[in-house]
Amino acid sequence: MVGFIIQFADHFLTDANKAALAFRSFVEKDRPDFVSETSTSLVSVFIAADPLHDDYHGVEEWIQNALSSRNWYHAPLPEGRRLFEIPCVFGTDLAPRLHDAAQAVGLHIDDAIAELTATRSMVFTIGYAPGQPYTGLLEKHWDLPRLSQLNPLVPAGALVTAIRQLIIFSGPTPTGWWHIGQTAFRCFQPQREPVFALRPGDEIQYRAVGVADLQEFENNNENGLGGAIVDIIS
Known part of the structure; x- marks a missing residue:
């Protein structure tokens, strides 16, 4: 080839x-x-x-x-792009790095969550792991470096940030990114078609929910979207 x-x-x-x-x-x-x-x-x-x-x-x-x-x-972006509104728990024991991240960017936690949920981040590419999206960009003050020590394991659906980008992990993995949120969204579903939920050019906006709401989405997640609402952009 x-x-x-x-x-x-x-x-x-x-x-x-x-x-x-x-x-x-x-x-x-x-x-x-x-x-x-x-x-x-x-x-x-x-x-x-x-x-x-x-x-x-x-x-x-x-x-x-x-x-x-x-x-x-x-040139215009591809047709068929979609907006995913994804429920997410910010902070709590499920995403323990939100407090540190907010402090590092100089924001109160409530203001940090407000900025994160107000941002529509575009999927730049899919990579590193099957179906895993690299999205952004956040405001310049979110230009956080990667952590100096690895988190040994974050779960599938973890929302992490660094260098003004946001990633939803497609599977359990160690990471040096800041674990700030947790979703029930499954980026990679090998038993479904298509196996990748997201495509480059799609956009994501997060909706803050409580732990009980997230558990409900986890328990009723046949389509793997974790309660996400999907609309066509173009």
């Missing part, structure tokens, strides 16, 4: 991320026969060429023409 990587920046920028999502959507919409697979990372698009296609110079020329056809940094 021959692959091509199209990089829209040498470090993370939201405009570069949007350009990558828009360009991949364009390739998938008018997918030439020689394209066997595409994917995105934070600022890049990967295009895999069919191994039976031997005109790789022609593939490269097609990619160059597609790139020059418009300003991808100003």
